[in-house]
Amino acid sequence: MDLRYTDEELAFREEVREFFRTELPEDIRRKMINGQVPVKEEINRWQKILNRKGWAVPGWAPEWGGTGWDAVKLHIFKEAMHLAPAPEPLTYNVNMIGPVLIAFGTEEQKKCFLPGIANLDIWFCQGFSEPGAGSDLASLKTRAVRDGNDYVVNGQKLWTGTAHEADYMFCLVRTDPDVKKQKGITYLLIKMDTPGISVRPVVTLDGVPHTNEVFFDNVRVPVKNRVGEENKGWDYAKYLLGNERIGIARVGLSKSRLNRARERAANVTVDGKPLAENSRFRERLAAIEVELKALEITNMRVIDEVKRSAGNAQDPKASILKIKGSELQQAATEVLVEVSGRDVARSETGFLMGDEPPIGPDWAVTAAHNYFYHRADSIYGGSNEIQHNIIAKAILGL
Amino acid sequence: MDFDLSEEQRMLKESVDRLVAERYSFEQRKAYGKEAEGWNRGLWKQYADMGLLSVPFEEKYGGFGGGAVETMIVMEAFGRGLVLEPYFATVVLAGGAIRMGGSEEQKKAILPKIADGSLLMAYAYAERQSRYDLADVLATAKKDGAGWVIDGEKTVVIHGDCADKLVVVARVSGGQRDKDGLGLFIVDAKAAGVSRRSYPTQDGVRGADITLKGVKVAAGDVIGEAGKAWPLIECVSHSAIAALASEAVGAMSAMQDITVEYLKTRQQFGVAIGSFQALQHRAVDMLVALEQGRSMAMYGTMMAEDPNAEERAKAMAATKVQIGKSAKYVGQQAIQLHGGIGVTMEYKVGHYFMRTTVMETQFGDTDHHLAALARAGGLVSAAG
Numbered sequence A: 001m002d003l004r005y006t007d008e009e010l011a012f013r014e015e016v017r018e019f020f021r022t023e024l025p026e027d028i029r030r031k032m033i034n035g036q037v038p039v040k041e042e043i044n045r046w047q048k049i050l051n052r053k054g055w056a057v058p059g060w061a062p063e064w065g066g067t068g069w070d071a072v073k074l075h076i077f078k079e080a081m082h083l084a085p086a087p088e089p090l091t092y093n094v095n096m097i098g099p100v101l102i103a104f105g106t107e108e109q110k111k112c113f114l115p116g117i118a119n120l121d122i123w124f125c126q127g128f129s130e131p132g133a134g135s136d137l138a139s140l141k142t143r144a145v146r147d148g149n150d151y152v153v154n155g156q157k158l159w160t161g162t163a164h165e166a167d168y169m170f171c172l173v174r175t176d177p178d179v180k181k182q183k184g185i186t187y188l189l190i191k192m193d194t195p196g197i198s199v200r201p202v203v204t205l206d207g208v209p210h211t212n213e214v215f216f217d218n219v220r221v222p223v224k225n226r227v228g229e230e231n232k233g234w235d236y237a238k239y240l241l242g243n244e245r246i247g248i249a250r251v252g253l254s255k256s257r258l259n260r261a262r263e264r265a266a267n268v269t270v271d272g273k274p275l276a277e278n279s280r281f282r283e284r285l286a287a288i289e290v291e292l293k294a295l296e297i298t299n300m301r302v303i304d305e306v307k308r309s310a311g312n313a314q315d316p317k318a319s320i321l322k323i324k325g326s327e328l329q330q331a332a333t334e335v336l337v338e339v340s341g342r343d344v345a346r347s348e349t350g351f352l353m354g355d356e357p358p359i360g361p362d363w364a365v366t367a368a369h370n371y372f373y374h375r376a377d378s379i380y381g382g383s384n385e386i387q388h389n390i391i392a393k394a395i396l397g398l
Numbered sequence B: 001m002d003f004d005l006s007e008e009q010r011m012l013k014e015s016v017d018r019l020v021a022e023r024y025s026f027e028q029r030k031a032y033g034k035e036a037e038g039w040n041r042g043l044w045k046q047y048a049d050m051g052l053l054s055v056p057f058e059e060k061y062g063g064f065g066g067g068a069v070e071t072m073i074v075m076e077a078f079g080r081g082l083v084l085e086p087y088f089a090t091v092v093l094a095g096g097a098i099r100m101g102g103s104e105e106q107k108k109a110i111l112p113k114i115a116d117g118s119l120l121m122a123y124a125y126a127e128r129q130s131r132y133d134l135a136d137v138l139a140t141a142k143k144d145g146a147g148w149v150i151d152g153e154k155t156v157v158i159h160g161d162c163a164d165k166l167v168v169v170a171r172v173s174g175g176q177r178d179k180d181g182l183g184l185f186i187v188d189a190k191a192a193g194v195s196r197r198s199y200p201t202q203d204g205v206r207g208a209d210i211t212l213k214g215v216k217v218a219a220g221d222v223i224g225e226a227g228k229a230w231p232l233i234e235c236v237s238h239s240a241i242a243a244l245a246s247e248a249v250g251a252m253s254a255m256q257d258i259t260v261e262y263l264k265t266r267q268q269f270g271v272a273i274g275s276f277q278a279l280q281h282r283a284v285d286m287l288v289a290l291e292q293g294r295s296m297a298m299y300g301t302m303m304a305e306d307p308n309a310e311e312r313a314k315a316m317a318a319t320k321v322q323i324g325k326s327a328k329y330v331g332q333q334a335i336q337l338h339g340g341i342g343v344t345m346e347y348k349v350g351h352y353f354m355r356t357t358v359m360e361t362q363f364g365d366t367d368h369h370l371a372a373l374a375r376a377g378g379l380v381s382a383a384g
Helices: A007-023 A026-034 A040-053 A071-083 A091-104 A107-118 A233-239 A251-265 A279-309 A317-345 A349-353 A367-378 A384-394 B007-023 B026-033 B041-050 B068-081 B087-101 B104-115 B230-265 B277-303 B309-343 B349-360 B366-375
Strands: A124-127 A143-147 A150-158 A168-174 A185-191 A197-202 A211-222 B121-124 B140-144 B147-158 B165-171 B182-188 B194-200 B206-217 B222-227
Touching: A007 A040, A007 A071, A026 A040, A071 A251, A071 A279, A091 A107, A091 A124, A091 A168, A091 A185, A091 A233, A143 A168, A150 A168, A150 A185, A168 A233, A185 A211, A185 A233, A251 A279, A251 A317, A279 A317, A279 B277, A279 B309, A279 B366, A317 A367, A317 A384, A317 B277, A384 B277, B007 B041, B007 B068, B068 B087, B068 B230, B068 B277, B087 B104, B087 B121, B087 B165, B087 B182, B087 B222, B087 B230, B121 B147, B140 B165, B147 B165, B147 B182, B182 B206, B182 B230, B230 B277, B230 B309, B230 B349, B277 B309, B309 B349, B309 B366
Parallel strands: A124 A168, B121 B165
Antiparallel strands: A143 A150, A150 A211, A168 A185, A197 A211, B140 B147, B147 B206, B165 B182, B182 B222, B194 B206
């Protein structure tokens, strides 16, 4: 047993870090350090830099642009990305629809979509949740009825991040209402400029329209845009659940936030002394760091299992990473709010989005915005309570 | 990065796990506890025959030649069994001091005797006023010809009642809490001037408060250089924390298993109580705490003998913090989920809780180590 990286892994880490140091555009890095929200142009620009290096979609099968890295190297890459800090790749493209098409798409779909998905020439959004289908996703009601070579889609999706910017939606629709709810679902790719689609932005607590409602009114979707078989969509959606294990804990992101909290605390004065020297504050930070170190090792243990299993077997331990990872991400955003003091009171959405100079200190004014928004970390992708249910059933057998 | 055990380590794990499964049921443990010393001499011999008593010692001293990982394997199994024999005191603590700091002669004289089971030892470091400060030492060692004379009181010496020899921390020079000026001395427990007051401990073993009055120690029984023992004292405490963390993981995983089993079998309102979501989620939170603890026990094991003293100290403080938090949570919830039976001596789960509670006080509690880690600047560096 040796938890340290091998020399080869260390050399790889240095190579990756060096790349992030030299190739991440300074304006984007600045925004990330400030906790601002990267916009579409910036995410695209960065993804194309990664793509030129061959690192746009490292986790994919090599024939579609993957690097062939093992789980440890993928982890090293993701941690370097978070520590840079660089924007995360568009998750709907890179972590979701790409792997699904590689596993279940037709050759034609793969050729048509995958290069554009990797280079972000095509933006996808995710049409899963509905007003009545959140944690109970399988009860979704958006209906698709076959009509010749098309499906005709009617219904409504909710929590559709990037729908207002996306070219396509991967969407779960009900094609058979008369069978067990998981059995009558189909997976469609829907072009967002199809007549009958309307998008209403939903502004989250940070003041940013991170997400949307999408309405379908007799929207015609060609049958060739169906992924896999009709009524098997639930299986394809479930495929992703355990797939995202490696990055799900976001340890690097929390480290990066804690580093910023410590740096900032050095410039904040409490009782005539830097907050960074205040023992109560230091202990609070240290307590989070201990949990984070433990999570990092837990993460490594799961990665080690992934490496051995060399497959896509779902691992309920991913739920542990999700629970603890989201809690610690939230704890780090909370500390940043406390460090920032009353400067968090200003709502500076313009600065947050990047098009206006800040009134308050650039490092402080985003803290509350991020704190508010990241309450979603323990909700999306299966709330932490759902993760508890998964562990109780799949690990404890309760 | 590699989480695999070697072939030898796997065999060690199999044999010690089997031993605990066969010889350490709750009923058997109760019987061992009623023996004269509160543990079983026959088992001690068996540990010796299996090579367990020499796990961390080099082969040339009759040892198994293992490292921190081998100790982790043994301690985790012993944690699951709530093993009563003086393994931690003899092999990890006192044996560790000699293994890491002793002279060639001392190693040759002592380690083979620990290995064959003929010598029991204890580590007398704590004092009434010292709380968790390892450097807070009032016991004195004064030069006496070629040798030394020790005076002072040592408190809560685990297995100090049965030890043949003690490793005693005493001050050669400096002020009460100076790191400089400390020495480690090998003291015969039956030497003139040593008096022991022994008692049962909450976790089912025995401890002793020990008074040393004018106890003479030969020059050859000083471990390392008298007055310069601080780095060794730290090393012993770091090995101890790694071992305790693994023991805690064994105890926590046993509590987790027992509790989940109970949730599946205990019926109320006509159903197994494990069908209630409130209890399911609690059991999941226990599992998360256990796995976080297990991860830090592994990290602690990896760092326990790291040559970089500063990084090692931070890592071991962090390990003790996580283990303390995890074990407290798992233990308290294990009892809560059992209901009344969990609060009785008749049922095993409470005994694990008592052990992990005492463990929290050994080599510094959560608050102590959190404060130390915070002072040292925390764990996350800008380099990540």
